[in-house]
Amino acid sequence: MNLIEEIKQLKTERNAVILAHNYVRPELQEIADFTGDSLELSIKAKNVKAETIVFCGVRFMAETAKLLSPDSVVLLPNPDAGCPMADMAAADAVAAYRAAHPEAFLVAYVNTTADVKAHVDLCCTSGNAEKIISELPEGQEVLFLPDRNLGGNMNRKLDCKMDLWPGCCPTHDRVTPEMIAEARAAHPGAKVLVHPECTPEVVAAADQALSTGGILKFVRESSDKAFIIGTESGILHRLRKENPGKEFYPLQPEMICPDMKKITLENVRDCLKNMAPRIELSEEILREAVKPIEAMIARS
Known part of the structure; x- marks a missing residue:
């Protein structure tokens, strides 16, 4: 067998x-x-x-x-x-923040440990973060954790002022706008799709910033035939399998999460x-x- x-x-x-x-x-x-x-x-x-x-x-x-x-x-x-990002927010540190800021509303990216989730008010994903955060009451003091990039992208997009925990995904945080410029030069006309765990500067340089599910949906529904993918390279397998008539290029070959x-x-x-x-x-x-x-x- x-x-x-x-x-x-x-x-x-x-x-x-x-x-x-x-x-x-x-x-x-x-x-x-x-x-x-x-x-x-x-x-x-x-x-x-x-x-x-x-x-x-x-x-x-x-x-x-x-x-x-x-x-x-x-x-x-x-x-x-x-997950290195999840490990950047320890439960005791989050509990200490909560004790020091009793009026704050804590929103945790789902990329957190269960111990941390026990101390927060609400979770979100990269796919629903915009909807979840946009519906919070105006004037509410908010801490977003642990990803400063996803939180920063939401602050910029929604014109809000959430406090940001100093965490990130090392794989996505390494991407730079210069990498996007090089990829566009190598593959003219290809749409650049990145993950919102990338920095706000990278998101501004891309065509779309989407969750993994969002990337899959966008490609499936798009009439474009070539895409530069700025997220962990594992998604390329599914993209190629589900879209045989389209071309996919990794933004960087080393966009690999070891874990x-x-x-x-x-x-x-x-x-x-x-x-x-x-x-x-x-x-x-x-x-x-x-x-x-x-x-x-x-x-x-």
């Missing part, structure tokens, strides 16, 4: 659903039941009510799946797959075989951290 057949057999035995983020290795996307962005995947897993959820992504994503499906066993195939590439097919096989490593959250975190996610879903 080959590796993929073994995974399929174990998946059936464990009544499992396999989720793959748009950034993970192509071979993981190919075996997944669902491929998408982190919250989209967690909601799909909740709706199918699987006994076991295998999340091919990074830790905060698997934690979000556990928050939304507390009765399911949630497996993270490689426990070392973390997103840590999970392998062998990891998936082994976690299903051993039913570990599991995402375990305390009852308090399960109770408190799901509240800002549910509040977001209610407003979306």
Whole structure:
């Protein structure tokens, strides 16, 4: 029996659903039941009510799946797959900010740990951040965490003045306007699509700043035939698969998140075989951290 057949057999035995983020290795996307962005995947897993959820992504994503499906066993195939951005906002530091600013409203990007979500009022994604933030009361003191770039892009676009936590995604933060100029020169006429985790200067130089789901939708509906993609390179697999008549160029070949590439097919096989490593959250975190996610879903 080959590796993929073994995974399929174990998946059936464990009544499992396999989720793959748009950034993970192509071979993981190919075996997944669902491929998408982190919250989209967690909601799909909740709706199918699987006994076991295998999340091919990074830790905060698997934690979000556990928050939304507390009765399911949630497996993270490689426990070392973390998120540097999420780690830039520690729960004790967020709690200290909350204590020092009791009037502030805390909005957390979904790219945060469950421990941090337990201390905030509302979550958002890169896809719904504009809608969520635009509907906050005028004059409200707001802290946006942990991504200063996504928050800064929302401040600029919505003309608001949220305080910004000093965090970022290292992969997206490395992109510069000069890189965009070089890519345009190399591929004249190609539309430049970047992720809003890029700096405001990069977003201003691009044609569109969109979430991974937004990029997929934009390309699918666009009459353009060539695109420069300014986000983690894993999404190129799905873009090429779903749009065979179109050309895609990575903005930079090194737009790779090391953590997103840590999970392998062998990891998936082994976690299903051993039913570990599991995402375990305390009852308090399960109770408190799901509240800002549910509040977001209610407003979306």
